[in-house]
Amino acid sequence: MSTFEDRLWTALVREHGEEMRPQPIETNQRSHRPAILTGTALAGAGLTAAVVLAFTATTSTPPAFAVTDNPDGTVTVTLNDVSAITSLNAELARDGLDAKAVPLTAGCATRGFPHPMPAGTNPSTYTITIVPGDIPSGYTAIVAASENASGQVSLVQGAWPSPGPSCINSTPLLSPDAIAHAKKR
């Protein structure tokens, strides 16, 4: 801490220290300051990205989902629990991003992506990065999530004309043989 910063802090405490203490609040009104150090801790740690995490029952378990604004304008989405899709979508909406997560299910009538978005995609993991500039006008980025028997979540993304489907069929459009044949060519 520099001389200027130390002296300014001393002056602030001397002249305004009393104002730093919470003012009495009326009954039934909640203080807005209980978690003030949360933001401070992030800033103090030098983090440049705003991260929203939703934790499951205990803090020792990984977050159910996370939405991270990256300095380059991209948004990284992490989903560890497909049951958190609704909460994830609420956070994406708060973030103002034309994107939503949907489940990949065997019984869904909607198949495939009319506009695949490979940029930033990292399938077969819990994390995917959305590049807002890759979302065509009038489309919504769709992050489709599936969970295998061992609970591992896989994500894939594409774009659909807004508002997009509520699910996507998990059955590949091409048979495994056709996919293998295409890879050989």
Next chain:
Amino acid sequence: MNLPAATDAPPDPAVAEFEAIYRANVAGITAFFARRCGEPQAVADLTSETFVQAIGSLGSFDPRRGSARAWLFGIARHVYASHCARAANGNHAIAALAGHRELEHDEIEELASRIDDQLAGRELLARVSRLPEIERVALELVELAGLAPREAARALDVSPAALRVRLFRARTRLRKEEEPS
């Protein structure tokens, strides 16, 4: 300056809470003003004014709506705008600030050095001087101050989506200006 005598009293939790915010952000706020002002006294007083106003509005700060850093940069932006308006009206802008404090010689040297350190930042601001103010500040907060786009949106009181559009426009215009004609 006479510093208060040290005591063995335990630190006040509320003061310690705000001190953590202050220590984490004072350098960034000082740099914000050092990119705009060439006078150490002006940088010091505008920085001080920002924290005085932050203390005054501490009760309305809700960490669930955004980080302390975004909140402070939002205040800093308004402090600077008010300062410019007072100066434009011919008022003695610096003396009018509630946070005014005469600097010691060593502080003047220190802040002069910080102003020098912001040369690249001032050059960037000069290059984008023709952009709308909100696009200029959006670019500055993300590229120079290191705020996440969501934090910058909060500081500028716009939606994250609107901030992205502003950033995209600012970066595109900057690229076009840098291209050889």
